[in-house]
Amino acid sequence: MSIVHFFDTQHQIYWGLLIALYFYYTGMSAGSFILTSLGTVFGIEKYKKVSKVGVIMAIVLLAFAPLHLLFDLAQPGRFLNLFIHVNPTSAMSWGVYLLILYPVDLIIYAWYMFRQDMINGLSKGGFKASFYSFLLLGKKDMTQVAKDNDLKKQKIFGTLGVPLALLVHGYTGFILGNVQARTIWHTPLMPIIFLMSAMVSGTGLFIIVLMLVEKFKFGRLGDDIKALISDIANLMKWFILVDGSLMVIYFIVLWYSNESGYASAYFLLHNDGWSFLGLENILGMLVPFLIMFTKKARQNMFLVVLSSILTIIGVLAMRINLVIGGQKLPLTGSKIIEYVASGRDIAVILGIAAATVVVLSFFYSVLPMNRPGAQEKESIPVSKGVAQ
Numbered sequence: 001m002s003i004v005h006f007f008d009t010q011h012q013i014y015w016g017l018l019i020a021l022y023f024y025y026t027g028m029s030a031g032s033f034i035l036t037s038l039g040t041v042f043g044i045e046k047y048k049k050v051s052k053v054g055v056i057m058a059i060v061l062l063a064f065a066p067l068h069l070l071f072d073l074a075q076p077g078r079f080l081n082l083f084i085h086v087n088p089t090s091a092m093s094w095g096v097y098l099l100i101l102y103p104v105d106l107i108i109y110a111w112y113m114f115r116q117d118m119i120n121g122l123s124k125g126g127f128k129a130s131f132y133s134f135l136l137l138g139k140k141d142m143t144q145v146a147k148d149n150d151l152k153k154q155k156i157f158g159t160l161g162v163p164l165a166l167l168v169h170g171y172t173g174f175i176l177g178n179v180q181a182r183t184i185w186h187t188p189l190m191p192i193i194f195l196m197s198a199m200v201s202g203t204g205l206f207i208i209v210l211m212l213v214e215k216f217k218f219g220r221l222g223d224d225i226k227a228l229i230s231d232i233a234n235l236m237k238w239f240i241l242v243d244g245s246l247m248v249i250y251f252i253v254l255w256y257s258n259e260s261g262y263a264s265a266y267f268l269l270h271n272d273g274w275s276f277l278g279l280e281n282i283l284g285m286l287v288p289f290l291i292m293f294t295k296k297a298r299q300n301m302f303l304v305v306l307s308s309i310l311t312i313i314g315v316l317a318m319r320i321n322l323v324i325g326g327q328k329l330p331l332t333g334s335k336i337i338e339y340v341a342s343g344r345d346i347a348v349i350l351g352i353a354a355a356t357v358v359v360l361s362f363f364y365s366v367l368p369m370n371r372p373g374a375q376e377k378e379s380i381p382v383s384k385g386v387a388q
Contacts (some may be wrong), residue, residue: 012337013324013327013328013337013339014327015323015324015327016072016324016339016341016345017320017324017341017345017346017349018068018069018071018072018345018348018349019068019069019072019323020316020319020320020322020323020324021068021319021349021352022065022066022068022069022072022172023169023172023194023319023323024201024315024316024319025061025062025064025065025068026061026062026065026168026169026172026198027169027172027194027197027198027201027202027315027319028057028061028198028201028202028205029057029058029059029061029062029065029165029168029169029202030058030165030166030168030169030195030198030199030202031198031199031200031201031202031203031205031206032054032057032058032061032202032203032205032206033054033055033058033106033161033162033165033202034162034165034166034199034202035047035050035054035202035203035206035232035235036050036051036053036054036055036058036158037158037159037161037162039051040109040113040154040155040158041155041158041159041161041162046224046228046231047228049224049225049228050210050225050228051113052110052113052114052367052369053206053209053210053213053364053369054206055106055109055110055113056110056360056363056364056367057205057206057209057360058106058165059103059106059107059110060356060359060360060363061356062099062102062103062106062168063103063359064352064355064356064359065099066099067348067352068348068349068352071345071348082096083096091171091174091175091178092171092175094171095168095171095172095175098164098167098168098171099168101164102161102164102165102167102168105157105160105161105164106161108153108157109153109154109157109158109161111135112150112151112153112154112157113150113154114135114367114368115136115139115150116142116147116150117368117370118132118135118136118367118368119132119136119140119142120368121368122136122140127366128366131366132368166195169194169195169198170191170194170195171191172191172194173190173191173192173193173194173195174190174191176190176194176322176323176326177189177190177191181331182326182327182329183254183257183258183260183261183263183264183329184254184264184268184322184325184326184329185322185326187250187253187254189246189249189250189253192246193243193246193247193250196239196242196243196246197243197315197318197319198315199239199243200236200239200240200243200285200311200314200315201311201312201314201315201316203232203235203236203239203308203311204236204288204307204308204309204310204311204312204315205308205312206232207229207232207233207236207304207305207308208305208308208309208312209360210225210229210232211229211301211305213364213369216364216365217364217365217369221301226299226301229301229304230295230298230299230304233292233298233304233307233308234292234295234298236288236292236307236308236311237288237289237292237293237298240285240288240289240292240311241289243285244281244285244286244289247281247285251265251268254268263329264326264329267325267328267329267336268321268325271328271336272321272325272328275317275320275321275325276317276321276325279313279314279317280314280315280317280318280321281314283310283313283314284310284311284313284314284315284317284318285311285314287307287310288306288307288308288310288311288314291303291306291307292304292307324339327339
């Protein structure tokens, strides 16, 4: 008598919410830096006044992004293996070094951008002066030659930062696109989709952060900044249009590709429809695009903020839909794999988000954000002998 053995293979989702958030943070960092480079690298004068805001945002977001990867590892110390065992044919191996080169380049770029203002701030004394003195590393030359050198080095490291920014986020899409077993991921469009969605979310967050910095550092939104925000909102509109077009092409190809592709498209449309259609595409792309379609709406700061928030939510939904949704369809069997984020992962995500906000607030409050046409509000010192 023959014996037949049945095995119930348990499938798991290995790349969860932490990995999706890692992709999300690196995307917003890349998007904000590209906006920053419009002034210092591409010479568009009106964007130079907000370059400082963008570069701080890019550095801080990128600094916290890899923490999601470390907390996702059961043994975080194993990340060292990626430095020890180098594989030149692996996108993940290249990504490790990109995650080092890109922030180093950003820090040097920012140093030359802030150097002259930090030297001017030394005369004010107090904690800021001590902090500036530490950051200046003894380089306090204010001759015209030194100033010209600062601008030259800004251009050099800013120019170098553009391809690095594209590569840092492009490689994440390349990693997914190379996984042939996952039909949702396996498309040459994936790196481009990731880059364009990064421009959308990075622009949305940049607008909100810029408004907050202007309000708290300078006391108000000047007419020049309002006009610039309207211009950035127009850019965001076109980024959304390109991103949406790529998603339509991606979905059509997925639907008509093969049986596995049809199953993946059907899954996105029906099983994850509320997130894929509702959050990602309708609320996160279509609605903000329609809001930002007219010039009058782009001059309304409330509508601009609303659209920015919607794009941030939409791109977050896109990261989750692709990263986690791409693993819900089993490679064997027909049962959809369910995923529920653990309490630990949610706590880590909220902790990293809170730390990001704190560090951003610290740097925006301490570093000199002066720009042509605006000076920071001076705090009025309180005399100890006033209240007696």
